[in-house]
Amino acid sequence: xxxxxxxxxPASTGVLKASPADFQxxxxxxxxxxxxxxxxxxxxxxxGWNTEDVALLLAKQAGVHRLAVGYSGLKDKHAITRQxxxxxxxxxxxxxxxxxPGLRMIQGLRHRRKLNRGTHRANGFVLxxxxxxxxxxxxxxxxxxxERRARKRCEVCGCLRCAATCSTRCLPSVLTGTAxxxxxxxxxxxxxxxxxxxxxxxxxxxxxx
Numbered sequence: 010x011x012x013x014x015x016x017x018x019p020a021s022t023g024v025l026k027a028s029p030a031d032f033q034x035x036x037x038x039x040x041x042x043x044x045x046x047x048x049x050x051x052x053x054x055x056x057g058w059n060t061e062d063v064a065l066l067l068a069k070q071a072g073v074h075r076l077a078v079g080y081s082g083l084k085d086k087h088a089i090t091r092q093x094x095x096x097x098x099x100x101x102x103x104x105x106x107x108x109x110p111g112l113r114m115i116q117g118l119r120h121r122r123k124l125n126r127g128t129h130r131a132n133g134f135v136l137x138x139x140x141x142x143x144x145x146x147x148x149x150x151x152x153x154x155x156e157r158r159a160r161k162r163c164e165v166c167g168c169l170r171c172a173a174t175c176s177t178r179c180l181p182s183v184l185t186g187t188a189x190x191x192x193x194x195x196x197x198x199x200x201x202x203x204x205x206x207x208x209x210x211x212x213x214x215x216x217x218x
Contacts, residue, residue, distance in 0.1 A: 016151045016154055016155060017151065019143075020143050020144050020147040020148040020151055021141060021142060021143025021144065021145070021147075021148045022140075022141075022142050022143055023138035023139060023140055023141040023142070023143075024138065024139045024140045025136065025138055026087065026088070027139050027140075029056050029057065029087055029088050029089055030089055030137065031136070031137035031138075031139065032085065032087070032088040032089070032134075032135075032136060032137070033088060033089045033090070033134065033135040033136075034084055034085060034088055034089075034090040034091070034092075034132055034133065034134055035090070035091040035092075035132070035133045036081065036082070036091065036092050036093060036129040036131075036132060036133070037129060037130045037131045037132070037133055038081075038093065038128065038129050038130060039128055039129065039130045040120075040122075040128055042118035042119060042120035043118075043119070043120055043121065044118055044119055044120075045119050045120075045121070046119045046120045046121035046122070047097060047098060047099040047100075047119075047121070048079075048095045048096065048097055048098070048119065048120045048121065048122060048123050048124070049095065049096045049098050049103055049104065049117060049118075049119055049120075050093055050094070050095045050117065050118050050119070050120050050124060051067070051093065051094045051095070051096070051114055051116075051117045052091060052092070052093050052114070052115040052116045052117075053091070053092065053093075053094060053112060053113065053114055053115065054089065054090070054091045054112070054113045054114075054115055055084070055089075055090055055091075055092075055111060055112050055113075056088070056089050056090075056111045057086060057087070057110075057111040058086060058111050058112060059083070059084075059085075059086040060080055060082075060083045060084050060092065061083075063080075063094065063112065064078045064080060064094060065078075066109075066112075067094055067096060067104075067106070068096075070104060070105075070106050070107065071096050071098065071104035071106075072104070073096060073097065073098070077096060077097040077098075078094060078095065078096055078097075079094065079095040079096075079097075079123045079124035079125060079126075080092060080093065080094045080095070080124060080126070081093060081124055081125070081126060081127060081128040081129040082126065082127065082129060082132070091115065092129075093124055093128075093129075094124065095120065095123050095124035097123060103117065103119075
């Protein structure tokens with residue numbers, strides 16, 4: 010079955026997420042920890058871990074109930090992702106953690122409140138497309154068209170909020186690197202907006218565990 014494509018259809022092809030390093034995610038937060046309070050906020054970089062498993066590990070090592078651990082959103086397992094977690098530690102010192110392979114703490118700060126779902130403003134993405142083939146100039150033109158129209162109103166969902174938050178303002182960043190490999194960072198992302206992207210990619214799925 011052939012579906013209609015926006016902006017003239019794909020100008021190029023490539024492979025997305027051939028390795029975890031090809032798909033990086035980080036959080037833009039509305040709230041920053043203040044440095045004091047009952048909750049310990051941790052910014053953690055993870056690879057090969059899903060968010061819930063990290064929350065369970067933090068609860069176990071800190072000696073608290075799972076519900077004492079909060080996070081804002083779920084992040085991909087087969088990617089390099091950075092996200093915040095919080096642990097409720099009233100009257101307790103900061104916990105000591107033994108970080109297994111695939112986990113690294115970036116920073117830890119105290120805050121007065123638990124980190125609840127949906128606290129982050131947006132997700133930032135850095136995508137690496139491998140095995141790139143196609144017309145680079147046409148692709149850049151199509152990406153520029155998407156950015157220009159998204160700033161007015163999102164053509165995919167028709168809302169102004171989407172246009173403001175998923176305008177993919179860095180999509181015009183040209184594909185760089187060696188032949189057959191390209192990078193472009195996507196700062197604000199919406200799945201609906203991604204459907205209009207002019208670069209058709211195929212995702213390299215990891216082997217079943």
